[in-house]
Structures are given as structure tokens and as C-alpha cells.
Amino acid sequence: MGFRDKFENAVHALTFNDVLLLPGWTTIEPSEAEVRSRATLGVELNVPFISSPMDTVTESEMAIALARHGGLGVLHRNCSTEQEVEMARNVKRAEALIIRDVVTVRPDLTVDDLLELMERHGIHGFPVVDERDSIVGIVTWRDFRLADRRLRVEDVMTKEVITAGEEITLEEAKEVLHEHRIEKLPIVDDAGRVTGLITMKDITLKGTYPSAVRDEQGRLICAAAVSPFDLDRARALDEYVDIIVTDVAHFHNRNCFDAAKKILDEVSAEVVVGNIGTYEAAEDCLSKLDGVAGLRVGIGSGSICSTSVVTRAGAPTLFATSQVADAVKECGSEVPIIADGGIRNPGDIAVALAVGASCAMMGNIFAGTSESPGRLVALEGRYYKEYYGMGSAAAQQKRYAQDRYSQPSKTISEGVEGWVPYRGSVSDIVAEFVGGLKAAMGYVGAQNVPEMWEKGRLALVTERGAQEISPHDIMLPGPKRGP
Numbered sequence: 001m002g003f004r005d006k007f008e009n010a011v012h013a014l015t016f017n018d019v020l021l022l023p024g025w026t027t028i029e030p031s032e033a034e035v036r037s038r039a040t041l042g043v044e045l046n047v048p049f050i051s052s053p054m055d056t057v058t059e060s061e062m063a064i065a066l067a068r069h070g071g072l073g074v075l076h077r078n079c080s081t082e083q084e085v086e087m088a089r090n091v092k093r094a095e096a097l098i099i100r101d102v103v104t105v106r107p108d109l110t111v112d113d114l115l116e117l118m119e120r121h122g123i124h125g126f127p128v129v130d131e132r133d134s135i136v137g138i139v140t141w142r143d144f145r146l147a148d149r150r151l152r153v154e155d156v157m158t159k160e161v162i163t164a165g166e167e168i169t170l171e172e173a174k175e176v177l178h179e180h181r182i183e184k185l186p187i188v189d190d191a192g193r194v195t196g197l198i199t200m201k202d203i204t205l206k207g208t209y210p211s212a213v214r215d216e217q218g219r220l221i222c223a224a225a226v227s228p229f230d231l232d233r234a235r236a237l238d239e240y241v242d243i244i245v246t247d248v249a250h251f252h253n254r255n256c257f258d259a260a261k262k263i264l265d266e267v268s269a270e271v272v273v274g275n276i277g278t279y280e281a282a283e284d285c286l287s288k289l290d291g292v293a294g295l296r297v298g299i300g301s302g303s304i305c306s307t308s309v310v311t312r313a314g315a316p317t318l319f320a321t322s323q324v325a326d327a328v329k330e331c332g333s334e335v336p337i338i339a340d341g342g343i344r345n346p347g348d349i350a351v352a353l354a355v356g357a358s359c360a361m362m363g364n365i366f367a368g369t370s371e372s373p374g375r376l377v378a379l380e381g382r383y384y385k386e387y388y389g390m391g392s393a394a395a396q397q398k399r400y401a402q403d404r405y406s407q408p409s410k411t412i413s414e415g416v417e418g419w420v421p422y423r424g425s426v427s428d429i430v431a432e433f434v435g436g437l438k439a440a441m442g443y444v445g446a447q448n449v450p451e452m453w454e455k456g457r458l459a460l461v462t463e464r465g466a467q468e469i470s471p472h473d474i475m476l477p478g479p480k481r482g483p
């Protein structure tokens, strides 16, 4: 290719701001649109929203809230493997018909130890077991909250424990819990060893979140990020999570491919690879890697990204999604695409679906919710939450995420640090985004996500046109103050 051709054949890397969705003939009302969609080949979400693996966005609390409201949280990796595993365990323990990963205690621990365990695991009751792991009692918050901290578990525990066998049904468990006015029912095998735990809280929660996405054991669905080079972390997380997501800014790289092959070979969780941004990258992921269950797509569109400013390299999410979607189709694959970065409103997600995405990943939007780990601050009467890029100096100080970016990023940052407006709870955001997305689907005339792929058509907007399609020629009141 001649140098001139580079200009003449330059592709149009359009962004969300450059396009509109064209209204089409419709036979459905927005309320009839269905937003269920796949995050990976094997995991279907009730709402197509995924939170970014960033340490100001997704820890256990975000992952629990999103899974309860039908979406998915991807735990960040800017921490030790043990900390990330602990976050995943917390998500899996948050709800289950039978909790399998039961934390038990020995009779000779102290009340002080119990308080520490309670804090660490976020749980309020423990079966007590002897050295053969057979149950000898149960101790709950009620038993020890006012007790002398030096007392031993055996002094405060309930010794007459009501237990049940594996074959107990949900209805029977409810009856036992009610009849004995207890909150926790340990499940034991023939030798009296604890194999699980049923709690009243889990039974009650089941009815509270009808849209929740759960695994076969009734636990909330959970994903976690790993560096493609961190096989040990992937192995450690594999026991707890449903999906492992590689977390690197430019996955279309020989070393990343070689390393990811090992992860794909070894883990039983579904593996999403990324980020990628071009047709060729998607083609290579599908032809050179076995078992890819999802593609994370978009480079440089994130609200905290400075990658394209620093390097002039990038593949904006909308453009990248369309490229990857064509490659997936032409390879005869059905691997879902997660459009990642740059999403500010439900319309952006609608446009991403129109060019082939199955789900959208958001950092900025979820960073502003009460469930994100970032600090809440008041500035001049308004509330904000801390949000920074994983390539920013703030994130890199923690060192675990340094390899997300190329080698020079150890001296050059590829992300910025700042504050996003406080937006309320995850449930508010999910409701707002589902409402907006369904309205967009109503304009397109699409009943569901596959119909968005088929019927969503785009129109280009010029810079001057963009002014006309936003509120204009009116004086608007300033934003609301306070939370």
C-alpha cells in the first residue's frame, strides 16, 4: 500500500457521538422489548450490563448488586490473588440455596476470633466442628454479640443443633427453620460432617430479586479479571467464578495469545478474551485460540482513557464492535461481544447492540453508584465518587495492574484520575438504563437483542447536527444539588 493510500483508504473509526439510530416500522411497545442477552456462550444475563474490572468500580458489593439485578460484575485484579479470591467467595456466599463454602469454627476459638471472622467474611453464624469435622454446635451473632470477648466458642454456642441431610427440599427446609425459629440449618453427611448450610436469609432473598442471575447451585453469577500472564490467579479463581476475563489493553499480541492458551486449557470457567479492536484480532482469537466464550471489545474509548491521546492508537468501541461482529459472523461463530468503554447513556448501548454487541461494559456509570468501592466526597454541595483508569498513576501505584498496559506505561500513564457524579444505587441505574434501552428498541422496532442486530440502522451526524439533536435554544436550570 502506498503512503497516499493510507489516507485514501483510511477507515472511519466512528464513535457513539457520531451516529444516530434510525427509527423503523414498529409493531412493539417499549414495554414489550426484551433485553435478555448473552455475556458469554454459556451465560445469559437478564440485563445486558456488565461492570468494568476496575478498583473504583467492581468489588464484591458491586458484583452482588449487579447479579441480583440481572447483570454481571467483573471483579478487578488490582489486588493480591487472595484478595480477589476472597471477593469472589463473598459473591458466591451472598445467596445460595445450600451454601457449600461453609466457614466452620473450632470450640476452642474465642469470641474475639469470631468477631474477626465475622468481619472478614461478612457472615454472622458458624457451625462448630471438632477435630474430625463433625458438628458439635452452632454459634450465631445473637449468642456472642454481648459476650465477654475472652470467652470460648464452647461457652457461648448452642449445643443442641438442628441439622438436616442432603436430600432436604426447599419447602422442608423452610418448615424446619420456621418450626424451630432458627435462622441457619447445617446440612451434614452420615458421619455428622458439615457439607452445607441453608439460611433463612437466602430463602427470603430468593423471592426479593426475581431478575437475579444465578448458577446451578442458586448462587449469584460472578466474573473476575486476570492478566493473561497470571495462570496461577486464573487457577485460584476458577473454583469460585463462572467467567474469567483477560484484562489487557491490547490482547492481539503474540505473548498474550500464548499465555491465554494456557488459561483456556486449564480453567473450567468460561473465558472472555480482550481487549481487541479490529476484524483481524477477532479472526485470530477465533481461529488461533480454542474455547473462547466471549470477546471484550474496544480500545481507547473509556472515559478515563488517555491511551489514544498518548499513543494515537485506538479502536473506538462502536467501530471496534462492528469490525469484530463481522469477523464473528464470517467465522461462523456465535461468540458474544461485550462493547467496553465510552458508554454514557442507554442510547449508546442501543447503538452498540445495533452493530453486533450482546452486552455493554461500563466503568464510569457504575463508579458513580453507592455500591462502587470509590470514596464519596462532597464538593460545593454536590456529591461525587472517585474514579480512575487502571493505567493511571493512582492505579499503578498498587502495582498489580501495571501489566495491563505495554512496558512504557510504567513511566507513562494511559489513564486519568478524577470524580464522577454520585448516581444513587445500582438498582436505580439498571432501571434507568433498561427503560432507555427499551425505548430505543421501540424506535427501531426490535423485540429483542437479535432483532436489534438485524433491524438497527445508523445515520451519521455532523458536528453541527449534533447541536440540533441535543436540547438547544433554551436556558436550562443547573444540575440538582445534594445526593
Ligand code: XMP
Pocket: 052, 053, 054, 249, 275, 300, 301, 302, 303, 304, 305, 306, 307, 308, 340, 341, 342, 343, 361, 362, 363, 364, 365, 388, 389, 390, 391, 392, 414, 415, 416
Ligand atoms: P468507561 O467509559 O465506562 O470505560 O469509563 C471503562 C473501560 O475503560 C477501560 N480502561 C482504561 N483504558 N486507560 C485506558 O486506555 C485506562 O487507564 C483504563 N482503565 C480502564 C476498560 O476497558 C474499562 O472497562
